[in-house]
Each structure stands twice: as C-alpha cells, then as structure tokens.
Amino acid sequence: MRLSNEGENPLPNLRVLLSDEPRKRVLLLGNEAIARGILEAGIGVVTTYPGTPASEIGDSVSAIAEEAGLYMEYSTNEMVAVEVAAGVVNCGVRALTAMKHVGLNVAADAVMTLAYIGVRGGYVIVTADDPQCYSSQNEQDNRFYALLSNLPCLEPSTPQEAKDMTVSAVELSEELGLPVLLRTTTRVNHTRGPVVYGNLTKPKLKGEFVREPSRLVMVPANARPMHVKLLEKAEKAEEISEKSPYNTVVCKGNGELGIICSGSAYNYAAEATSLLGLDVGILKLGMTHPLPERMIGEFLKAYKKIVVVEELEPYLEMNVKAIAKDYAPTVEIYGKMRRSYFPRKGELSTRAVVTGLAEITGKKPPIDFGEIDSKYAEAVKDLPSRPPILCPGCPHRASFYVIRKVTGGKAVYPTDIGCYALGFAPPLSIGDILICMGSSVSTAQGINKATGVDTVAVVGDSTFFHAAIPGLVNAVYNNHKVTLAVLDNLTTAMTGHQPHPGTGTTGMHTTATKVLIEKVAEGCGVKYVRVVNPFNIDEASRVLKEAVQYPGPSVVVFRAPCTLMLMSEKRRKGIKTVPCRVTDRCTNCMACIKLLGCPAIIIKDGKVSIDETLCTACGLCASICPYKAIECGGS
Amino acid sequence: MDEFNIVLAGVGGQGILLASEILGTAAVKEGLNVRVSEIHGMAQRGGAVVSNVRIGDKVLAPTVLEGKADVLLGFEPLETLRNLKFASEKTLVLMNDETVPPTELMRTMKKYPSLNEITEKIHRFTRKLIVVKAADLALKAGNILTRNAALIGALAATGNLPVKVESLEEALRELVPAKYLEVNLKAFKLGFEAVGENKSSRF
Numbered sequence: 089m090r091l092s093n094e095g096e097n098p099l100p101n102l103r104v105l106l107s108d109e110p111r112k113r114v115l116l117l118g119n120e121a122i123a124r125g126i127l128e129a130g131i132g133v134v135t136t137y138p139g140t141p142a143s144e145i146g147d148s149v150s151a152i153a154e155e156a157g158l159y160m161e162y163s164t165n166e167m168v169a170v171e172v173a174a175g176v177v178n179c180g181v182r183a184l185t186a187m188k189h190v191g192l193n194v195a196a197d198a199v200m201t202l203a204y205i206g207v208r209g210g211y212v213i214v215t216a217d218d219p220q221c222y223s224s225q226n227e228q229d230n231r232f233y234a235l236l237s238n239l240p241c242l243e244p245s246t247p248q249e250a251k252d253m254t255v256s257a258v259e260l261s262e263e264l265g266l267p268v269l270l271r272t273t274t275r276v277n278h279t280r281g282p283v284v285y286g287n288l289t290k291p292k293l294k295g296e297f298v299r300e301p302s303r304l305v306m307v308p309a310n311a312r313p314m315h316v317k318l319l320e321k322a323e324k325a326e327e328i329s330e331k332s333p334y335n336t337v338v339c340k341g342n343g344e345l346g347i348i349c350s351g352s353a354y355n356y357a358a359e360a361t362s363l364l365g366l367d368v369g370i371l372k373l374g375m376t377h378p379l380p381e382r383m384i385g386e387f388l389k390a391y392k393k394i395v396v397v398e399e400l401e402p403y404l405e406m407n408v409k410a411i412a413k414d415y416a417p418t419v420e421i422y423g424k425m426r427r428s429y430f431p432r433k434g435e436l437s438t439r440a441v442v443t444g445l446a447e448i449t450g451k452k453p454p455i456d457f458g459e460i461d462s463k464y465a466e467a468v469k470d471l472p473s474r475p476p477i478l479c480p481g482c483p484h485r486a487s488f489y490v491i492r493k494v495t496g497g498k499a500v501y502p503t504d505i506g507c508y509a510l511g512f513a514p515p516l517s518i519g520d521i522l523i524c525m526g527s528s529v530s531t532a533q534g535i536n537k538a539t540g541v542d543t544v545a546v547v548g549d550s551t552f553f554h555a556a557i558p559g560l561v562n563a564v565y566n567n568h569k570v571t572l573a574v575l576d577n578l579t580t581a582m583t584g585h586q587p588h589p590g591t592g593t594t595g596m597h598t599t600a601t602k603v604l605i606e607k608v609a610e611g612c613g614v615k616y617v618r619v620v621n622p623f624n625i626d627e628a629s630r631v632l633k634e635a636v637q638y639p640g641p642s643v644v645v646f647r648a649p650c651t652l653m654l655m656s657e658k659r660r661k662g663i664k665t666v667p668c669r670v671t672d673r674c675t676n677c678m679a680c681i682k683l684l685g686c687p688a689i690i691i692k693d694g695k696v697s698i699d700e701t702l703c704t705a706c707g708l709c710a711s712i713c714p715y716k717a718i719e720c721g722g723s
Numbered sequence: 724m725d726e727f728n729i730v731l732a733g734v735g736g737q738g739i740l741l742a743s744e745i746l747g748t749a750a751v752k753e754g755l756n757v758r759v760s761e762i763h764g765m766a767q768r769g770g771a772v773v774s775n776v777r778i779g780d781k782v783l784a785p786t787v788l789e790g791k792a793d794v795l796l797g798f799e800p801l802e803t804l805r806n807l808k809f810a811s812e813k814t815l816v817l818m819n820d821e822t823v824p825p826t827e828l829m830r831t832m833k834k835y836p837s838l839n840e841i842t843e844k845i846h847r848f849t850r851k852l853i854v855v856k857a858a859d860l861a862l863k864a865g866n867i868l869t870r871n872a873a874l875i876g877a878l879a880a881t882g883n884l885p886v887k888v889e890s891l892e893e894a895l896r897e898l899v900p901a902k903y904l905e906v907n908l909k910a911f912k913l914g915f916e917a918v919g920e921n922k923s924s925r926f
Contacts, residue, residue, distance in 0.1 A: 101897075115744070115751040115759070222762050246783075279785040280747050280759035355783040362781070363788075438788045460789050464808040467844045471804060472833065474734065474825040476770030515830065681829045687769050691829055701867055 102151040108288050116283040118276045119144035121247040122186070122214060125254025127156055129210065130289030132181045134160040135169035136595075137554065138583035139188030140223035141277035142216035146186055147584055150595040158291040162586050162595045165525070165554040166191035170198040170213065177207040177267075178304065179295030182258055186214040189230045190524065194555070196233070199267065201306050203237045204314040206265040206321070209295065210258030213239075214270045216277050219399050219435035223274075225505065225524060227433065229400035234269050234377035238322045241269040241377035242334065243351040247281040249374065253334065255286065260328065264321050271376070273399060275352045275435065326378035334374025335383055341369035345449065346391030348384065348408055350376050350398060353436050357397040360441035364451045379407050385415030395448055396423035399436045422448050476510060480688035481651035481704030484508045486622035487575050488516040489683060489712065490646075491544055493625075494632045499542040500535050504528040504556070506548035507582045508575045515685045518546060526555025533559070533568035542636055544571045550580040550588040552605055557612065563641035564613035571635045572643045574605050575622075577650040585653060609643040616642035623648060625711050651704050666721050667703035668710055670696050673717035680709040680718065724755075726779035727885045728787040732806040733798025734823045735770045738871030741898065742796070743774040745875055748894035749886040750778045760785035769826075771802055778885055796878060798857075798870070799823050800841045810848040817878050817918075818845070819870060821858040853881065853918060860913040866903070869910035876914025888915070 104114055105124050116124065122145050126134060134153070136146035146162065153160040163169035166187040173183040187195065192215045199213065215233065218224040234241035242257050244250040250272060257268040302310050329335060338358070346369040349357045354372045361368050371387045373379065388394055388411065396405040405423035412419055422444075424432045429444035439457060446453045478485050488511045491501070503509055503519035504527060512519025521531055532543035547556045552574050563570050580586040587593045589603040609617045616638040620628040628646065635642035658665060667688075674696055680689050681696065688702035689709060698709075698718075710720040729746060733739050740761050747759035760775040775787045790811045797803025797818035810816060824835045838854075845852050860873040872895065879888045892911065899907045 113751065113754075115747050115757065117761075274762070275760065275785045278761045280744065280757070280761070282751050282757060352785070355785065359781070359784045359788075437786060438784045442788075455788065455790050457789060460808055463847065467807050467847055468804055471801060472825045472827045472831075474769075474771040474801070474805075474827075476735070477826060479769060678832075685826050685830065687823075687826050689829065690824055691832070 102148050103155075105148060106152055106155060107285065110285055110287050112285045113282050114285070115280050116247050116251070117144060117280050118244070118247045118250045118272060118278060120148050121251035121283045122254050122270070123148035123152070124283065124285065125251040126158070126184055127288050128251070128286045129255045129258040130182055130291050131184050131210070131258065132158050132291040132293040133173060133176045133183040134158065134186070135163045135173050135183065136160070136186040137163055137166045137169055137191055138580055138586045139191050139216070140583055141218055141272075141274040142186045142188045142191070142214060143583040143586070144277070145214060146595065147586065150597075153596055156291065157293070159293060160595045162588065164589060166195040167198050170195040170202065173211060174198060174202050174205070176295070177209040177211040178205070179297045180208045181292055181295040182210040184212040184214065184254070187216070188224065189215055189217040189228055190224060190226065191215070192230055192233055194525065199233070199239075200237050201311075202267055203239050204306060204311055204318050205304055206317070207261060207267055208265070210261040211267040212254060212257040212261060212270050213267055214272065217271060217273045217400070219273055225522065227400060229403060230269070230271055231376055231403045232401065234271070238318050239267055239269050239377070240264065240325045240375065241271050243271050243374055243376050244276055245351050245354045245372075245374070246276070247279060248283050250276055251283050253374065256334070263328070264325055266321050266325070269377075271351070273352050273435070322378060326381065329375045329378050330380040330383055332375040332380070335380050336372055337387065338370040338372050339368070342367045343369070343391060345369070345393045345395060346371065346387055347395045347397055348373065348387065348404060349396070350374065350404060353397045353399050353441070356436050356438045356441040359438045360445055363438070363442055363454055364445055364449070366445065366449060366451065373404065376404065379404075381411055384408060384411050388412050388416035388419050391419065393448070394419055394421045395429070395445065396421065397430060397436070397441055397444070398423070401432065475513065477513070477685065477687060478507065478510050479651055480686050480702045481655070481706040482507070483577055483622050483646070483648035483651065483706075484511060484575050485516065485684055485686060486625065486648070486706070486708050487573065487628070487646040488518045489708070490622060490625060490628045490632055491518050491546075491573060492516065494629050495542065495544060495636060499544050499636070500532070500539070502528040502531040502535065502543060502545045504545075504547040504551050506551050508546055508548055511546065515682055525551055526559055529556050529570060529572050530559035530562060532570040533563055533566070536569055542571070544573055544636065546573050546575060549574060549576040549578065549590050549605060553589045553603065557608065560609065560614065560641070560643070561612045567640060569639065570641050571632070571638070572641070573632070574643060574645045576605055576645050576647040578647070579650050579653055581650045581652070585650070605645050606643070614641050614643050616640070617645075618643075619645040619647055621648055622646040623706065623708060623711070651706065655704055665703075665705050667700040668698050668705055668707065668718050668720040670698055671717050671719055673715050675715055675717070677714065679714055680712065683712060684709060724779045724885055725781040726777060728792045729776040729794045729796060730787050730792045730806050730809045731774045731776065731796045731798065732802040733772055733819075734802060735772045737772070737798045738868060739772050739774050739798055742871040742875055743776050745891060745894045745898055746776045746886070748898060749890035752890045752893060753886055755885070756780055756782055758782055758785045771805060773806060794878065794883060796874060798874065800838065801825070801836070804841060804844055807845065807848050812849050814849045815851045815853070815881060815883055816845050816849055817853045817855060817874065817881065819857040819874055820854050821870065853877070855914065855917055857914065860917060861910050864910035864913055865906040869907050872907040872910040873914035876911035877918040880915040880918035
C-alpha cells in the first residue's frame with residue numbers, strides 16, 4: 089500500500105489523494121477516504137499504531153505525508169499515539185489518531201482524562217471496530233467508549249461519509265473543545281466506493297503551548313471542575329446532534345414501521361426494506377453520541393412499530409427505549425434486547441436484516457435462504473478448509489520448529505498478537521493461550537507459578553515494543569521463570585509491513601535510531617539474552633535449550649526478515665530465486681509435511697514435491713529432512 | 724441498472740484485491756455507483772480470500788446477498804465451490820482451473836477433487852460455466868502474477884459486464900505500476916481472446 093513498497097504490492101498510486109481538484113470523483117477505500125479527509129481538514133499531525141481494519145489510514149498518510157506537508161508517525165502503541173497527539177492538539181495544532189477497536193482499550197487511560205482536559209486544535213480518534221472478528225481477538229462495540237468518556241461519536245456508513253465526517257469531526261472537536269471519536273467498522277474501512285472531493289486545507293504544523301495548569305494538570309482539585317466542564321460540553325454536543333446533517337430521516341414511509349439505524353447497518357436496512365417491498369420510515373443516525381433525543385422522540389411518535397437495526401451491541405436500542413419512555417411509551421420497539429430479531433454477534437448482512445424484518449412484519453422474503461443453505465451445504469460437504477497460514481519461507485515456521493523440537497511439546501506456549509499467532513495450528517502447534525497485545529510474557533509467568541511447568545512465551549518484534557516490556561520487567565522483578573521467544577522479522581508484518589522502533593526507519597521514511605530488542609531485554613535486567621537465526625536450526629536449538637534451563641527469566645531473539653519483504657527486495661534487485669528440489673533420495677516419509685506445514689510442499693502424483701511458484705528457497709525443509717533428500721541450492 | 728454483482732474468490736496472493744479494484748475503478752470511470760468490499764489482514768498469503776464488487780444505482784450494501792451474484796469469478800476451483808451460495812441459475816461462473824491445494828489436504832493425505840467433480844457441483848447451481856486456463860495465459864504473457872489480468876480480460880470477453888472493455892483497460896493502466904503494465908495488458912488480451920475465440924462459451 090505504501091509507495092516505498094511498490095513492486096511488492098501493486099496497489100494504487102496514492103498520489104490521487106493529493107489532488108487539488110474539488111468535486112473530483114474517485115474510487116477510494118474507506119481508509120483512504122479518511123486519509124483524504126485528513127488533507128481536507130488541515131490536520132497537521134497523524135499518529136497511529138497499525139491494526140486491521142484501521143491500518144491503511146496511517147499507511148496512506150505515510151505514503152503522502154511529506155508531499156502533503158504534514159507529520160505522521162507510527163507510535164509505539166495506541167496510548168502513546170493518543171498522548172503524543174494530546175500534546176499536539178493542546179498547542180492548537182489539529183491531529184488525528186487511528187487505531188483498531190482494541191487499540192482504544194490500550195489508549196483508554198489517556199482518552200478518558202483527555203476528555204476532561206479537552207483540546208485547542210481539532211482532534212479525531214478513529215476507532216475501527218471489527219464485527220465478525222475478521223482480524224481481531226474480539227468484536228467489542230466501541231460506541232460504548234463514547235458513552236463512557238462523554239465524547240461525541242460519528243459513525244460513517246460509506247467511504248464518502250468517512251471522508252466527510254473526518255472533516256466534520258475536526259470542526260465539531262474545535263467547536264466543543266473535545267476529542268471526537270470517528271467509529272468505523274470493517275465494512276466501512278475496507279469497502280471501496282466513489283468519493284467526491286472537497287477543498288484541501290493547508291495543514292498547520294506549528295502551534296504554541298500556553299500554561300493553563302487548572303485546565304491541563306489533572307490533579308483531583310483540577311479534575312473535579314473539569315468533569316463539570318465536560319458534562320456542560322456534552323450538553324452542548326447534544327444540541328449539535330439534534331441539528332446534525334448526519335442525523336436524518338431518509339424516508340418517511342406510511343407511518344406503520346419506522347427503522348432506526350446507524351453506520352453499516354443503514355446500508356443493509358435500506359436494501360432489505362426494498363427487497364421486502366416495505367414502505368418504511370428510516371432514521372439514519374450518523375452522530376450516535378450524544379444521540380438527538382428530541383429527534384428520536386418525534387420519530388418514535390410517528391410510527392406504530394419501531395425497529396432498531398444495528399451491528400453488535402444494542403447501543404441504540406437501549407437509548408431508544410429510554411427515550412420512548414418519555415416520548416412514546418406505547419410504541420412497540422423491536423431489536424435484539426429480550427427477543428433477538430437481529431444477531432448480537434458477528435456482522436450484519438442484508439440477509440440478516442431481511443430475515444429479522446420478515447419475522448417482525450410477517451412478510452415473506454423474496455429469496456428462499458433455507459433452500460440455498462441446504463443446496464450449498466450439500467455442495468461443500470467435505471470441502472477442505474483453507475485457514476490463513478504462515479507464508480512459505482516464513483522464518484516463524486523455523487522458530488516454531490525449533491521451539492517444538494527443544495521442548496518436545498511439554499512446555500506451555502503462551503502466544504501473542506501477530507502473524508505468529510497462526511503457529512497455534514497444527515502441525516506447528518505452538519500457541520496455548522492468547523489474550524491481547526503483550527499478554528504472552530505475563531500470562532506465562534502466571535502459568536509457571538501455578539503449575540511449575542516450563543513456559544516459552546512467543547511475541548513479535550512490534551508487539552514486544554508495544555506492550556511486552558512491562559511484563560518482562562515483571563518477570564525480572566518478581567523472579568519468574570519464563571523464556572520469552574521474540575520472533576523478530578524486522579517489520580510489523582501482519583498489518584502490512586509498517587516500520588517500528590526496531591527497524592531504523594519512520595513513517596516519514598526517514599532513518600531512525602534502531603532500538604534493539606536484546607539491549608532492551610538486558611536493560612530490563614534479564615541475565616540470559618541471546619540472538620539467533622531461526623534457520624540455523626542447530627545453533628538456535630542449542631541456545632533455546634540453554635534458555636529454557638536457565639533458572640530465571642531468559643530471552644531469545646529469533647531474528648530473520650519477513651519472507652515477503654525479503655522476496656520483494658530480491659525481485660527489486662533482480663536476484664532470481666532457485667526453488668528447492670526433492671531428489672530421488674526422498675522416501676516419502678512425509679516428515680517435511682507433517683512437521684512444517686509449508687504450503688510450498690505438496691503431494692503430486694503421490695509423491696512429495698515442491699511448488700516452484702511458491703517456494704522461496706528458505707531451506708528449512710532441506711535442513712530438517714531425515715534423508716537429506718531436499719536440495720536447496722543458491723539463490 | 725439497479726445492481727450487478729460480482730463475487731471474486733480465491734487464495735491470498737492471487738491478485739484478487741487488485742482485480743476487484745480494477746472492476747471498481749472502471750465503473751467509477753463510467754460514472755456508475757459502485758461498492759467493492761474486501762477483507763484484509765490476518766493472512767498475508769495462503770488463506771481463502773473473497774471480494775465483492777457491486778455496481779448500480781441501488782447498491783448500498785458492500786456485500787452480495789446469497790443467490791444474487793451475476794458473476795462468480797473463481798481464481799481457484801475449491802474457492803469457487805466455497806462461494807457457490809452466491810450463485811443461482813442466472814449466475815455466470817468464470818473459473819480459473821489452477822489448483823492451490825490447501826495444506827490440510829497434504830497433512831491428511833486426501834486428494835484434491837477432480838475438475839469433473841467440481842464442474843458437477845457448479846452445475847447444480849448454474850449451467851453457465853466457463854473454465855479458463857489463467858495461469859497458462861499469465862505465464863504466456865510473461866508473469867504468473869498476471870493471472871488476475873487474464874481473468875478480467877476473459878470476463879470482459881463474455882460481454883456480461885456493465886462496463887466497457889476500454890474502461891477496464893484504462894483502469895489497468897492506472898492501477899498497475901509502470902514496469903508491470905505491459906505484461907498485464909498482454910495477459911488481459913490473452914484472457915480476452917481465450918474466451919472471445921470460443922463463441923459457444925458466450926452467454
């Protein structure tokens with residue numbers, strides 16, 4: 089996605105985002121549309137930690153930041169990203185921080201109190217939720233963070249709205265002196281749609297820090313009055329919500345049925361009512377915190393039945409029911425509380441909304457989904473699954489092989505967030521518990537304390553910097569016996585190869601001081617720290633064995649570059665890859681297949697063979713073959 | 724036109740996202756409304772990938788409803804089967820015959836289903852099936868990674884798309900990096916000819 093990475097990823101030339109042609113109409117990904125919104129809003133600083141489905145916001149900005157004249161950074165984690173931006177916006181410069189939904193958990197400590205302090209320059213926090221857990225460990229509904237923090241929340245339903253609302257969020261933020269949440273979902277972030285441009289605003293990068301301790305220093309005596317101020321701002325925000333162009337009655341219908349919806353749910357609701365031939369009223373909410381109480385109240389009065397269509401938690405429904413008590417106590421309200429007409433888990437779809445509405449109205453859906461389901465189930469019976477797997481040539485495969493070989497599968501293996509989480513699947517089977525960023529090293533300590541069993545915790549390089557360091561310090565301080573395997577592939581691979589503190593480059597494509605994981609570990613007080621190349625199986629095994637036997641905490645850094653990065657560099661330099669080759673010494677013992685699960689090793693005509701288009705010549709299979717039957721020549 | 728729905732299905736790394744973007748960009752060039760829905764993330768390579776392209780005035784939802792695909796563009800036979808729920812008797816299935824066996828098959832020593840079995844299952848949903856040797860065409864063009872361009876070319880030749888061939892070519896020129904453009908255009912042309920020459924496969 090980044091310009092610096094072209095050749096590997098032949099995706100669009102992001103310079104189209106810089107175009108100074110108002111009313112130009114282009115196809116943009118929701119996340120690219122937010123990047124365009126950043127340019128139209130005159131935002132000077134963008135901070136982010138990459139995470140699906142938010143990553144392309146930061147990546148798009150990184151690609152064009154220098155030319156656009158703004159500053160962006162990949163911060164160490166989401167809390168740092170918010171804290172850096174909090175400094176920026178309190179000097180009167182506009183900023184945006186983008187993160188995935190769970191990133192807001194990390195940032196929440198800063199966000200909750202920044203709400204008291206407020207902002208001088210417009211500040212937008214993008215929280216990208218992931219209904220259906222396409223690429224996440226949970227599917228929490230971050231609209232509740234708006235409720236919890238008293239911050240305004242905007243919810244786009246299309247790329248166009250994502251762009252427009254980014255600009256509006258900055259205006260709203262400055263009007264109220266509050267950060268504004270822009271809550272997206274995967275189907276907004278990762279949907280492309282036509283976007284019509286507005287005017288660019290030259291970003292202002294320089295501001296001034298003004299000492300205002302009573303507003304900025306949140307000791308109890310100052311925090312109490314600032315809480316009152318926050319509640320006053322929230323009241324003002326509600327008045328804005330009543331008049332917001334994003335809260336609108338899209339159609340009135342015949343007065344029988346009224347639908348209230350927000351974000352992506354609007355798209356499904358609109359198509360579902362049209363499919364069912366329903367003449368309904370639709371109240372589409374784009375500003376979902378604070379909600380426009382009077383507007384919703386009047387809408388409730390105008391219909392006999394109200395249906396709330398929303399993804400994940402019944403956030404709107406709870407509020408609508410509370411409003412109904414005052415405005416329309418007799419109106420029937422259908423949603424997902426008490427009786428569930430729509431799913432509370434996973435993402436919505438036109439089908440889910442059609443099904444729910446059909447049940448409520450008694451209308452028959454125009455499509456017989458049951459028939460499709462049974463016909464489909466019959467056709468795909470026994471179809472082998474194709475879950476995401478480690479790439480051919482991935483150095484993590486070698487690391488997992490070593491960990492398994494040395495510990496014989498007898499240790500417990502807490503794992504973490506990153507590509508290496510895929511190691512939990514057979515045949516590698518390294519990954520016994522996974523909670524959140526940085527959890528592996530700390531969870532391992534508890535498991536060892538409770539069982540006495542050896543633990544080898546796995547963490548990636550970017551995740552190590554993000555959240556594992558306090559856990560490592562804890563292991564040293566409380567003398568927990570744990571081995572931390574840092575699988576360092578020199579990039580934030582899973583989210584699209586963003587740089588991090590260990591890579592020596594920044595989001596602005598400048599060089600940076602490399603923060604070395606082994607030095608950090610030593611600095612934390614770990615006495616046994618070693619760096620190995622995972623493809624050097626013998627050496628890596630010897631070191632890991634030592635580490636596991638070490639009486640206190642130990643760290644082994646398995647360092648080898650991400651194969652996608654490596655292959656891309658080879659292609660750029662014109663270096664040919666000579667794939668590995670199975671020779672006639674092969675006895676078809678299947679050790680390579682059973683131990684490694686590499687997608688490039690296939691069975692062809694009953695014999696082990698190597699797919700030349702997939703093989704990266706990493707040599708792992710050659711080095712573990714018991715019969716030395718795989719040749720991996722030079723490349 | 725109310726809506727025209729394309730489901731693209733295959734394996735991560737086959738160029739599905741770029742193919743979807745080419746279709747979407749071509750639609751925008753013609754002033755049409757469009758939604759292209761993708762899933763990024765977890766798998767850089769090797770996982771099942773599905774993308775939806777919906778073109779038309781009435782289109783709002785990013786995803787195609789079951790049974791409502793006008794075209795199912797299969798980059799890989801098993802993944803084509805996996806997405807048959809979007810197909811009906813009106814759906815054109817255009818499928819690349821290049822197989823990518825899931826690692827599960829290797830580990831369990833099971834066989835990849837034959838092309839006949841796959842065809843039979845597709846025929847339960849629709850008779851409109853065109854099989855394209857996109858990998859061969861891509862290699863003939865000069866780079867296996869152009870199989871997506873070959874498939875788009877093949878789809879264009881069926882005359883089923885609501886966008887012009889010229890718009891697709893223009894989108895290709897815009898989206899493909901300069902040094903890969905020529906080989907992609909060649910693959911597009913080979914794909915177009917492969918289907919175009921076989922008139923009986925037109926619908």
